[in-house]
Amino acid sequence: MTRSLITLVLAGLISGGVIAQESQQQDTSYWNLGWKGVFTFSQSSFTNWQAGGDNTIALSTIQEAYSKYNKGRLSWNKQLKFSYGFTNQKSQGFRKTDDMISFGIDIGYRFIKDKPEWLWTTSANFLSQVADGFNYPNDSVKISGFITPGYLLVDTGIEYKKGDHFKAVYSPVAEKITFVRDDSLSANGAFGVEPGQKVRTQFGTSLKVSLDKEILKNVNLTSGIILFTDYKNNFGNIDVFWSNLLTLKINDFLASTLVLDFIYDDDIKIKEFDDDGNLISEGPRLQFKEVFGLGLTFKL
Numbered sequence: 018m019t020r021s022l023i024t025l026v027l028a029g030l031i032s033g034g035v036i037a038q039e040s041q042q043q044d045t046s047y048w049n050l051g052w053k054g055v056f057t058f059s060q061s062s063f064t065n066w067q068a069g070g071d072n073t074i075a076l077s078t079i080q081e082a083y084s085k086y087n088k089g090r091l092s093w094n095k096q097l098k099f100s101y102g103f104t105n106q107k108s109q110g111f112r113k114t115d116d117m118i119s120f121g122i123d124i125g126y127r128f129i130k131d132k133p134e135w136l137w138t139t140s141a142n143f144l145s146q147v148a149d150g151f152n153y154p155n156d157s158v159k160i161s162g163f164i165t166p167g168y169l170l171v172d173t174g175i176e177y178k179k180g181d182h183f184k185a186v187y188s189p190v191a192e193k194i195t196f197v198r199d200d201s202l203s204a205n206g207a208f209g210v211e212p213g214q215k216v217r218t219q220f221g222t223s224l225k226v227s228l229d230k231e232i233l234k235n236v237n238l239t240s241g242i243i244l245f246t247d248y249k250n251n252f253g254n255i256d257v258f259w260s261n262l263l264t265l266k267i268n269d270f271l272a273s274t275l276v277l278d279f280i281y282d283d284d285i286k287i288k289e290f291d292d293d294g295n296l297i298s299e300g301p302r303l304q305f306k307e308v309f310g311l312g313l314t315f316k317l
Contacts, residue, residue: 047088049181054080055264055274057102057312077102077115077310079262079274085181092125092136092178100276101147102308112153115276115308116146123186125176138176138186142225142243144168144258145196159199166208166285167196168258170243172223182230191223193245193256195284209284217284221247235266257281264314272314280304 057077063070079100086093102115123140127133145168150161174188195217197203197210206212227241242259246252258280265273280303287302 047086049085049087050083051317052080052082053314053316054078055272055310055312055314057274057310071109072107073104075102075104075114077308077312079276079310090127090130090133092127092138093123095122096120099147100308102310109154110156112156113148113150115306116148116150117144117278118147119144125178134178136176136178137173138188139171139173140186140225141169141171143170159202161202162199164196164198165202167198169194169196170223170245172225174223183228184226186223186225188223188225191221191245193219193221193223193247195219209282219245219247220249221245221252237264237266238262239264251283254283255281256283266314270313270315271311273311274309276306276308278304278306 055078057075059073059075061070061073063072077100079098081096081098083094083096085095096119098117098119100115100117101113103111103113105111119142121140121142123138125136125138127135128137129135145164145166146161147163149159149163151158152160170191170193172186172188172191174186174190176184176186178184195208195210197208197215197217199207202208203210203215204213208217210217222245224244225242229239230237232238239262240260242257245256246254259278261277263275263277267273281301283301285301285304286299287304288296289298291297
């Protein structure tokens with residue numbers, strides 16, 4: 018089932034890309050290409066400062082590149098997102114504060130001629146991180162890494178699309194593939210894989226909703242949520258991946274950003290320890306990330 022579904026989806030994506038590329042050679046007016054990002058930097062230094070303090074450097078960035086094709090009954094989109102941040106404190110050293118990379122590609126076909134907002138869509142979405150992760154202050158035991166985990170969701174279903182601001186996709190046929198590239202973590206059965214295995218596949222259904230809209234003057238909200246449940250194993254137990262980016266434009270060069278991300282995956286077991294380092298509980302938990310920044314922004 019996994020190979021056949023992936024083959025079906027990728028065949029649709031590749032064929033759609035060929036059609037779109039052929040059309041691009043004739044007329045580029047149906048394309049929307051863009052790249053936008055924010056760089057945030059902060060620094061503090063103390064010398065003989067009686068109130069105390071710690072020399073610190075912090076840097077973070079959020080990047081997004083996209084290409085969108087829309088002509089007649091065909092819609093074809095690609096999107097790459099990347100965010101990374103770190104702090105370097107004299108007393109604590111280097112610590113990662115943000116790390117995410119995602120890539121998505123989808124092709125849609127408007128199957129009702131006079132209702133262009135309805136499409137049949139096939140898509141593939143990949144989510145992972147770049148650098149190793151640690152549960153600070155413990156920086157000696159790695160808990161995640163590049164493609165550890167990595168998530169690939171391939172699906173096909175019905176899409177409702179309203180302009181370039183909103184879309185919702187329900188896919189009755191979806192495959193979620195979890196990758197654990199690190200040998201030690203796969204040996205421990207991290208992220209739901211069988212101990213010693215590096216790949217886990219789940220066949221189920223998914224719902225994806227995304228919004229990209231200026232909700233107030235100079236305030237833009239980009240939000241996307243993916244819900245998935247496995248038909249075979251514990252159907253109705255929903256995995257949640259929800260990302261939110263709020264951008265406040267100050268002027269043409271400065272912007273303030275707020276990132277709020279939520280993840281709930283029943284296969285990810287979070288360990289809790291007491292003050293003495295003894296394990297007191299282990300199980301699925303809601304994961305939450307918040308990153309606030311003020312820095313330089315650009316858009317191409």
